[in-house]
Amino acid sequence: MKGLLTAFLVSTAALAGAVHAQAAEKVFFLLPNTTTIRFESRDAPFFVAAMNEMRPDAQITVQNAQGDPQQQQKQIEDAITQGANLILLTSADANLVAGGLAAAQAAGVPVVLYDHDAVGGKAEAHVVFDSLAVGQAQGKRAAELIGKMDKTPVKVARVKGNQGEYGTGQYEKGQNEFLKPLIDSGKVKVVCEQYTQNWDPTLAQSFAEDCLTKNGGDVDVFIGMNDGTTGGSVAALLSQGFKPGDKLVTGGQDATVEALRYVAQGWQDNSVLKDLKVEATEAAKVATAVLDGKGVPADLVNGKVNNQYMDVPAILLPVENITKDNLGEVVKKGVWTWKEICQGIETTEVCKANM
Numbered sequence: 001m002k003g004l005l006t007a008f009l010v011s012t013a014a015l016a017g018a019v020h021a022q023a024a025e026k027v028f029f030l031l032p033n034t035t036t037i038r039f040e041s042r043d044a045p046f047f048v049a050a051m052n053e054m055r056p057d058a059q060i061t062v063q064n065a066q067g068d069p070q071q072q073q074k075q076i077e078d079a080i081t082q083g084a085n086l087i088l089l090t091s092a093d094a095n096l097v098a099g100g101l102a103a104a105q106a107a108g109v110p111v112v113l114y115d116h117d118a119v120g121g122k123a124e125a126h127v128v129f130d131s132l133a134v135g136q137a138q139g140k141r142a143a144e145l146i147g148k149m150d151k152t153p154v155k156v157a158r159v160k161g162n163q164g165e166y167g168t169g170q171y172e173k174g175q176n177e178f179l180k181p182l183i184d185s186g187k188v189k190v191v192c193e194q195y196t197q198n199w200d201p202t203l204a205q206s207f208a209e210d211c212l213t214k215n216g217g218d219v220d221v222f223i224g225m226n227d228g229t230t231g232g233s234v235a236a237l238l239s240q241g242f243k244p245g246d247k248l249v250t251g252g253q254d255a256t257v258e259a260l261r262y263v264a265q266g267w268q269d270n271s272v273l274k275d276l277k278v279e280a281t282e283a284a285k286v287a288t289a290v291l292d293g294k295g296v297p298a299d300l301v302n303g304k305v306n307n308q309y310m311d312v313p314a315i316l317l318p319v320e321n322i323t324k325d326n327l328g329e330v331v332k333k334g335v336w337t338w339k340e341i342c343q344g345i346e347t348t349e350v351c352k353a354n355m
Helices: 002-022 040-053 069-081 098-107 129-145 166-185 201-214 227-239 258-264 276-291 328-332 349-354
Strands: 026-031 057-062 085-089 112-113 125-129 155-161 188-194 221-223 247-250 271-274 303-306 313-319 322-325
Touching: 026 069, 040 057, 040 276, 057 069, 057 258, 069 085, 069 098, 085 276, 098 112, 098 166, 098 188, 112 276, 125 129, 125 276, 129 166, 129 247, 129 271, 129 322, 155 201, 155 227, 166 188, 201 227, 227 247, 227 258, 258 271, 258 322, 276 313, 322 328
Parallel strands: 026 057, 026 085, 085 112, 112 125, 125 313, 155 188, 155 221, 221 247
Antiparallel strands: 271 322, 303 313
16 A cells, blocks of 8 residues: 555656646747837737747746847857747847857757748748738838829938848838839939848938938938838938928838827828737747647748748738728727827827727
8 A cells, every 4th residue: 555655656746747847848039129119019928928828837038139139149048058948039130140040959949930030040930921022012002102293203212121131131122023113214213222220210210310411301202111210210300390291201010009100190101010919829829839849830831931041931921001091900900999099199180080
């Protein structure tokens, strides 16, 4: 009887140990910066919530590199040291993360890329909105608006994203499908263009201000690549005393609440909606499957992203262009409420009509 009881206690201890081991699964979500505000305010909470549903015993740690690739390298190494079972990575600089990817591979820690690409190392999957489709949506919208302008040439400033990133390259390629014919025909003259390091809105603002100064204010259109770069252009116009509608600012992306307020006010023309809850949820599905040892679910993969080391299986998500005319779509999808969008701008026409 005593032997039986001892065996039972050992079995119970082993079972408790197994449960504890499962409970101790560690997932690290490494964010790139705080200048693109969506990662802290939206993506991380959405991912944590999705993981709490799908993998309630997992321990989720969220860290931010503050735009510093070296800090992110250290965070990857620290995650490995702490026994990470999976790293969800949004690179601070896609071109400077190969060392971190190599360290994870050497330690046998799977890495799933989230939104930003990561050049030069192994990754299980890349969860990202269809970057080419984003650029095409931005370019098509800009071309439509430029085509309606009774002026030749239309003077354009291009405020690009972080140089060398997969996303930036795809946005540029998509935009160029629609802009290049206008440039080649002489309808558009690009008077300024510059990449924006780490997508920093303050750098985008400085560039836009310099462009306005250099051209004596004679710039008709600012085309960005996300809401940070378009927001920089709007800030430049505000600082130089322009009013909504004086200049066209287009090429937004992310549908941040600040950008949507600019859209409602007429400062910014559009923002490409990327439903971040969908992205975070798809990332949680991938993470859960990888943790289960099942690999990346084949039914989710619909593309690939070459990161100069391998063709990373990609989960490419759909996008939608948001303008003042269909601003209500973000409310219908539960991204923001009218109260949130209209905070402080309640007197605008679109807010008066919907509040």
